[in-house]
Amino acid sequence: MRLIIRNANVLDENGNLELKHISIVDGIIESIENAGTALDSSESGVQILDAEGKLVTPGFIDMHVHLREPGFEHKETIETGSRSAAKGGFTTIACMPNTRPVTDNSETVQLVKEKAKAAGLVNVLPYAAITKSELGRELTDFKALKEAGAIGFTDDGVGVQSAQMMKDAMALAASMNMPVIAHCEDNSLVEGAPVAEGEFAKRHGFKGIPNESEAIHVGRDILLAEATGVHYHVCHVSTEQSIRLIRQAKEIGINVTAEVCPHHLILSEEDIPGLDANWKMNPPLRSKRDVEACIQALEDGTIDIVVTDHAPHSAEEKAKGMQLAPFGIVGFETAFPLLYTKFVATGRWSLNMLVNRMTSDPAKVFGLNSGSLKVGAPADITIVDLENEKEVDPEQFASKGRNTPFTGWQLKGWPVATVVQGKVVWSEQEA
Numbered sequence: 213m214r215l216i217i218r219n220a221n222v223l224d225e226n227g228n229l230e231l232k233h234i235s236i237v238d239g240i241i242e243s244i245e246n247a248g249t250a251l252d253s254s255e256s257g258v259q260i261l262d263a264e265g266k267l268v269t270p271g272f273i274d275m276h277v278h279l280r281e282p283g284f285e286h287k288e289t290i291e292t293g294s295r296s297a298a299k300g301g302f303t304t305i306a307c308m309p310n311t312r313p314v315t316d317n318s319e320t321v322q323l324v325k326e327k328a329k330a331a332g333l334v335n336v337l338p339y340a341a342i343t344k345s346e347l348g349r350e351l352t353d354f355k356a357l358k359e360a361g362a363i364g365f366t367d368d369g370v371g372v373q374s375a376q377m378m379k380d381a382m383a384l385a386a387s388m389n390m391p392v393i394a395h396c397e398d399n400s401l402v403e404g405a406p407v408a409e410g411e412f413a414k415r416h417g418f419k420g421i422p423n424e425s426e427a428i429h430v431g432r433d434i435l436l437a438e439a440t441g442v443h444y445h446v447c448h449v450s451t452e453q454s455i456r457l458i459r460q461a462k463e464i465g466i467n468v469t470a471e472v473c474p475h476h477l478i479l480s481e482e483d484i485p486g487l488d489a490n491w492k493m494n495p496p497l498r499s500k501r502d503v504e505a506c507i508q509a510l511e512d513g514t515i516d517i518v519v520t521d522h523a524p525h526s527a528e529e530k531a532k533g534m535q536l537a538p539f540g541i542v543g544f545e546t547a548f549p550l551l552y553t554k555f556v557a558t559g560r561w562s563l564n565m566l567v568n569r570m571t572s573d574p575a576k577v578f579g580l581n582s583g584s585l586k587v588g589a590p591a592d593i594t595i596v597d598l599e600n601e602k603e604v605d606p607e608q609f610a611s612k613g614r615n616t617p618f619t620g621w622q623l624k625g626w627p628v629a630t631v632v633q634g635k636v637v638w639s640e641q642e643a
């Protein structure tokens with residue numbers, strides 16, 4: 213089976229756009245030719261996708277997402293989450309283990325893989341929990357979980373409170389050449405606070421989440437990573453202080469990498485319009501200073517990659533109000549348009565930088581064999597319309613989650629087709 217994507221505007225190594233025809237056979241990129249070259253479509257069974265000069269990039273990779281299955285299918289399923297990812301241009305996603313049951317056993321890892329395969333949309337890479345039920349008391353069976361297909365260990369949703377537990381986890385993971393991915397949060401500094409310390413919390417009388425609650429774990433874990441030699445990856449970085457620690461750790465050669473979410477690059481606590489829980493997420497929106505620190509850290513490579521932390525919740529759950537609603541916002545379907553509109557269209561970033569942070573950089577950090585358009589690579593490809601401006605309309609999301617603070621934003625850079633292993637898994641035309 214051959215698929216040809218013609219008139220694809222592809223970024224070269226220097227970030228220049230070149231018009232190409234991409235030929236794909238059995239899910240692998242077979243050739244990338246200059247668009248002047250005559251196409252042989254006489255062969256039977258050739259499918260042609262005309263990109264019409266639109267941007268064609270490696271499929272986006274999202275190393276931090278919540279698919280909610282098993283256990284919370286009213287929020288999202290592996291199928292709806294995968295479709296939402298495909299619609300957002302993502303071809304590979306790594307899902308967090310805070311499901312019910314928690315993905316702390318081989319059976320659940322296998323179940324996630326089977327459901328993802330049955331959905332047949334995007335590549336789904338499961339993480340497994342560090343501790344049983346993410347309770348922080350007892351390590352999971354790392355060896356069995358790795359054998360079942362887990363790609364790393366994390367208790368995302370909560371921080372591992374005990375330094376000794378984290379050190380044991382890191383030592384074990386290091387011995388197996390597996391990464392530890394950490395949600396950094398010291399509970400004793402946070403208890404019950406729904407939003408960050410700052411003007412918004414003051415105005416509405418909320419207890420605030422301080423920056424140190426994140427950075428204390430980052431600092432602790434960097435020292436433990438140094439001691440154990442593990443690949444330590446910091447989840448959803450949101451504070452200037454964490455960034456300072458990561459920057460210093462990288463300078464002295466500690467094996468630390470980090471991610472940031474679009475909302476922490478675009479919104480601060482001052483932007484929260486009122487008591488709307490669609491603006492409640494963990495980590496919370498912080499100060500403008502933190503936002504600028506996150507942007508600069510992504511620019512200089514202190515933060516390696518962009519992730520969405522796609523965290524769907526039902527409308528009923530989000531209607532409980534700022535104090536009681538669960539933390540989290542959806543992310544797949546707005547990530548690229550938001551970052552393109554806010555940073556590339558405004559001239560602050562090159563298109564190449566944004567694309568790399570969502571494709572080749574995550575592939576490098578996690579050792580994936582995707583993330584670039586080259587002959588012999590898996591044909592995971594995204595086509596993006598950089599011109600068409602459209603309003604964010606949660607009613608149109610493929611996700612079950614509608615919980616976004618970006619409703620009504622006018623954005624450009626919408627994905628129009630997504631190809632996974634040579635198969636068109638989503639296209640605007642067919643949707």
Ligand SMILES: NC(=O)N[C@@H](CC(=O)O)C(=O)O
Nearest residue numbers: 278368369493494523539540
């Ligand atoms: N980010 C969030 O606000 N929520 C996540 C948990 C997490 O990523 O820590 C969730 O599972 O809902």
Ligand SMILES: [Zn+2]
Nearest residue numbers: 368369395447
């Ligand atoms: Zn988290």
Ligand SMILES: [Zn+2]
Nearest residue numbers: 308368369521
């Ligand atoms: Zn998360």
